Amino acid sequence: MALNIIIQILIILSVSIIMGEIFEQLRFPSVVGYLMAGLITGPFFLNMIQESNGLQTISSISLFFIIFLLGIEMKTESVVKYLKPGIKMTMTSFIMPLILASVSSMFLLRFGLQADFIISLSIAVPSISIISVLVMRYRLERDPRGITIVASVIITDVLAFLLLGISYKTTLNAILVIVYFVTFLVIFMNVDKILNKGKHSLRMHLKRSGQILKSEHFGYAMIIVIGLLMGAVSEFIGINYIIGVFFAGLIIHEGLIGRNLFGKIKKTLRRMNDGFFIPMFFGVAGIAVSSFHSIQNFIIPIVIISILVISFSLIINFYFSKIIMKTKKKNWRIKVSAILNGRGAVGIAIATVALSTGVITSLAYSVAILSTIIISIIATTFLRG
Numbered sequence: 001m002a003l004n005i006i007i008q009i010l011i012i013l014s015v016s017i018i019m020g021e022i023f024e025q026l027r028f029p030s031v032v033g034y035l036m037a038g039l040i041t042g043p044f045f046l047n048m049i050q051e052s053n054g055l056q057t058i059s060s061i062s063l064f065f066i067i068f069l070l071g072i073e074m075k076t077e078s079v080v081k082y083l084k085p086g087i088k089m090t091m092t093s094f095i096m097p098l099i100l101a102s103v104s105s106m107f108l109l110r111f112g113l114q115a116d117f118i119i120s121l122s123i124a125v126p127s128i129s130i131i132s133v134l135v136m137r138y139r140l141e142r143d144p145r146g147i148t149i150v151a152s153v154i155i156t157d158v159l160a161f162l163l164l165g166i167s168y169k170t171t172l173n174a175i176l177v178i179v180y181f182v183t184f185l186v187i188f189m190n191v192d193k194i195l196n197k198g199k200h201s202l203r204m205h206l207k208r209s210g211q212i213l214k215s216e217h218f219g220y221a222m223i224i225v226i227g228l229l230m231g232a233v234s235e236f237i238g239i240n241y242i243i244g245v246f247f248a249g250l251i252i253h254e255g256l257i258g259r260n261l262f263g264k265i266k267k268t269l270r271r272m273n274d275g276f277f278i279p280m281f282f283g284v285a286g287i288a289v290s291s292f293h294s295i296q297n298f299i300i301p302i303v304i305i306s307i308l309v310i311s312f313s314l315i316i317n318f319y320f321s322k323i324i325m326k327t328k329k330k331n332w333r334i335k336v337s338a339i340l341n342g343r344g345a346v347g348i349a350i351a352t353v354a355l356s357t358g359v360i361t362s363l364a365y366s367v368a369i370l371s372t373i374i375i376s377i378i379a380t381t382f383l384r385g
Contacts, residue, residue, distance in 0.1 A: 016279035038286015062281035071249020086151035098124040108301035130342030180237040306374035341379035
């Protein structure tokens with residue numbers, strides 16, 4: 001049993017890293033390469049590896065660290081400062097494409113209202129993991145346009161997680177989830193404010209505790225415990241644990257554990273994610289896709305929906321980037337629009353969670369994965385010029 005899972009991990013990781021590097025050299029997101037690695041080694045093509053409880057456990061652990069690091073690398077100040085244009089951009093980069101995807105899915109896929117909506121949610125949501133990399137690649141991380149993009153995607157991703165959480169609830173439970181989430185958000189914002197701009201006495205107390213906190217293993221353990229705790233609280237109140245983990249990452253910052261330790265922890269988590277958790281999570285996601293034979297009747301609807309969503313999103317973001325971001329140059333508007341169509345961890349995470357909870361079938365999940373690959377390749381093509 002142990003040897004079998006080790007061999008499976010070895011194959012998935014090796015093929016994912018190779019495919020990711022190939023796609024990076026071709027200037028496509030490495031995430032697409034990881035997904036392709038899963039498709040190649042899984043039932044979709046070669047059927048070398050099949051889903052198992054062991055792989056799903058590793059995938060869940062990987063998802064925890066991926067979402068946790070996404071939160072750690074974000075700053076709530078960016079969202080607050082660029083909240084207004086970020087919300088406007090969310091409408092064009094997510095809400096409107098989501099509506100189009102939902103309508104298209106209902107006509108072309110017909111898995112059922114709930115499943116069609118979750119598929120649409122997973123393929124319409126931009127992913128901060130991809131978009132933050134693209135923002136840095138084009139040196140927009142300190143540009144108002146880049147900060148607006150990041151702010152809008154943070155808002156979008158949180159909204160997408162919330163929509164996932166209420167999509168399979170009854171009306172009453174959905175209302176309760178929203179109330180719980182608002183309460184959770186208010187508490188989070190106040191705690192975050194205290195930790196970032198808190199009273200001098202709190203800062204001094206943290207400084208006096210510095211001898212304990214200088215221990216790296218204590219620092220790692222503490223932030224992981226915080227992530228697990230907030231994930232458990234989030235799951236307990238009816239919001240998916242992903243939201244809690246993401247907000248746990250947001251609340252971890254220099255004021256809590258010190259600049260040096262924070263830098264080391266972030267760097268270590270990034271290396272662990274890049275070297276293992278990300279390729280494993282997306283590799284396993286690709287393996288979970290059904291065989292080509294079982295999904296072949298959906299290939300044309302998948303292509304149609306993907307092209308509809310990406311075309312609509314590119315056009316509408318190209319138009320509104322001029323109004324919202326005051327970006328007049330045509331080439332920059334194309335870049336902004338293409339960046340906003342980055343798909344990755346968030347959409348796949350939504351589909352994975354929905355599959356694991358039995359909300360969608362493996363066939364519906366496969367549609368979401370394949371659509372994500374198509375949209376990512378098309379969007380990135382506009383950035384290669």
